[in-house]
Amino acid sequence: MKRLPPYLFTVVDNLKREVRSKGVDVIDFSMGNPDLDPPPHAIKALREALTFPGIHRYSKSDLEIEKNFRKTIAQWYYEKFHVDLDPDTEVVPCIGSKEGIAHLALAFMNNDDLALIPSPAYPVHFNGIIMAGGILYNIPLKEETHYLPDLFSLPKETTRLSKLLMLSYPHNPTTATCDLSFYEKVIHWSRDKQIIIASDLAYSDFVFRGKRAYSILEVKDAIKHSIEFHTFSKSYSMPGWRIGFAVGNRDVLASLAKTKSYCDFGIFRAIQYAATKTLTGPQGYVKKIVEIYRKRIDLFVDGLNRIGWPTKKPDATFYVWAKIPLRFDEHSSMAFTELLLRETGICVSPGTGFGEYGEGYVRFALVVPDDRIKEALGRLQIFLVNGGSNRKSNSKYQKVAKRVSRIKVR
Numbered sequence: 054m055k056r057l058p059p060y061l062f063t064v065v066d067n068l069k070r071e072v073r074s075k076g077v078d079v080i081d082f083s084m085g086n087p088d089l090d091p092p093p094h095a096i097k098a099l100r101e102a103l104t105f106p107g108i109h110r111y112s113k114s115d116l117e118i119e120k121n122f123r124k125t126i127a128q129w130y131y132e133k134f135h136v137d138l139d140p141d142t143e144v145v146p147c148i149g150s151k152e153g154i155a156h157l158a159l160a161f162m163n164n165d166d167l168a169l170i171p172s173p174a175y176p177v178h179f180n181g182i183i184m185a186g187g188i189l190y191n192i193p194l195k196e197e198t199h200y201l202p203d204l205f206s207l208p209k210e211t212t213r214l215s216k217l218l219m220l221s222y223p224h225n226p227t228t229a230t231c232d233l234s235f236y237e238k239v240i241h242w243s244r245d246k247q248i249i250i251a252s253d254l255a256y257s258d259f260v261f262r263g264k265r266a267y268s269i270l271e272v273k274d275a276i277k278h279s280i281e282f283h284t285f286s287k288s289y290s291m292p293g294w295r296i297g298f299a300v301g302n303r304d305v306l307a308s309l310a311k312t313k314s315y316c317d318f319g320i321f322r323a324i325q326y327a328a329t330k331t332l333t334g335p336q337g338y339v340k341k342i343v344e345i346y347r348k349r350i351d352l353f354v355d356g357l358n359r360i361g362w363p364t365k366k367p368d369a370t371f372y373v374w375a376k377i378p379l380r381f382d383e384h385s386s387m388a389f390t391e392l393l394l395r396e397t398g399i400c401v402s403p404g405t406g407f408g409e410y411g412e413g414y415v416r417f418a419l420v421v422p423d424d425r426i427k428e429a430l431g432r433l434q435i436f437l438v439n440g441g442s443n444r445k446s447n448s449k450y451q452k453v454a455k456r457v458s459r460i461k462v463r
């Protein structure tokens with residue numbers, strides 16, 4: 054537990070609670086927690102399933118609902134990516150992809166094994182490794198190289214000792230995308246190595262302006278050592294349902310399933326049934342919500358640029374990865390987050406919450422409606438001119454943030 058950094062999102066949550074308790078109207082851009090309703094056909098199916106005989110019992114992989122769910126995932130995969138999967142051995146449902154990613158680390162990382170984790174990253178990518186007792190090797194993702202890791206420049210010995218490489222495009226928090234040739238290079242790089250590649254494809258539907266999201270499994274032979282995670286949390290606005298899945302290499306997945314079997318009893322059967330109906334029902338919903346997020350991005354980023362916070366428009370996800378404005382650049386991302394929240398009531402995620410290479414940035418999650426985005430822009434405009442005059446330094450939150458940045462990884 055001592056090796057685990059404080060979860061910066063919990064720190065931000067505490068700060069938010071403190072500010073709210075003083076009567077401040079907080080506009081919350083901090084968590085990627087979708088605010089839209091799930092598709093009506095998903096809710097209808099969940100209601101229906103609640104009265105099925107045996108539905109409230111433990112889930113078992115050889116029951117009809119469970120088998121159907123895996124079959125539907127395999128069909129969905131084929132339709133979306135033209136990748137053939139065996140529903141019984143190459144698909145493992147998870148209690149949200151975060152659970153699957155954490156347990157993948159537990160399944161494979163023995164004490165002092167190395168994992169190659171690009172930084173910044175979605176926190177479970179690195180915290181999962183630390184919890185499992187592994188050693189992190191952070192690969193810096195930089196704007197000038199389009200936030201893609203340079204695997205070929207890694208020290209030979211590091212690569213030799215590495216058991217796991219984590220990738221995730223479209224990328225949270227930087228919003229970067231990759232094309233298929235990137236995955237081809239990764240698979241080429243890995244061909245003579247004993248390394249598992251895990252791709253986290255949470256934002257496969259959140260791509261705009263002619264971009265496409267790719268599955269690493271589209272590359273020939275990738276399935277020999279890759280798996281991929283998906284979630285219902287974003288595309289179907291079902292974050293609280295806790296449902297996702299992993300697909301890909303059957304041996305890797307067998308170990309993941311074995312690890313999970315010691316920790317959980319699978320997913321509530323009614324949710325598996327409703328998730329099946331979610332994938333087989335009308336898909337117009339996904340297009341509709343992606344368009345809502347795209348419009349929010351336009352509204353927000355155009356607004357930021359207008360009020361003097363130059364920011365690039367993302368091609369993917371529903372995040373905005375914004376460089377801390379020059380006027381505040383002596384602030385750490387956590388200090389800036391605290392200042393912004395105290396002075397404007399706007400809550401963001403500090404870049405260092407996503408790892409050491411997130412410093413210098415904050416992330417806005419556009420999970421608030423248009424009128425609140427406009428309100429936030431108004432507050433930000435005033436802040437950019439006057440902000441920082443009642444600056445508080447070295448608060449208890451800053452001390453926690455300093456502890457995070459002191460935690461050493463290799």
Ligand SMILES: Cc1ncc(COP(=O)(O)O)c(C=O)c1O
Nearest residue numbers: 085149150151175225255284286
């Ligand atoms: C990249 C990425 N992976 C996984 C998750 C977690 O998804 P789930 O709700 O399926 O656990 C998130 C949530 O924000 C995410 O951004």
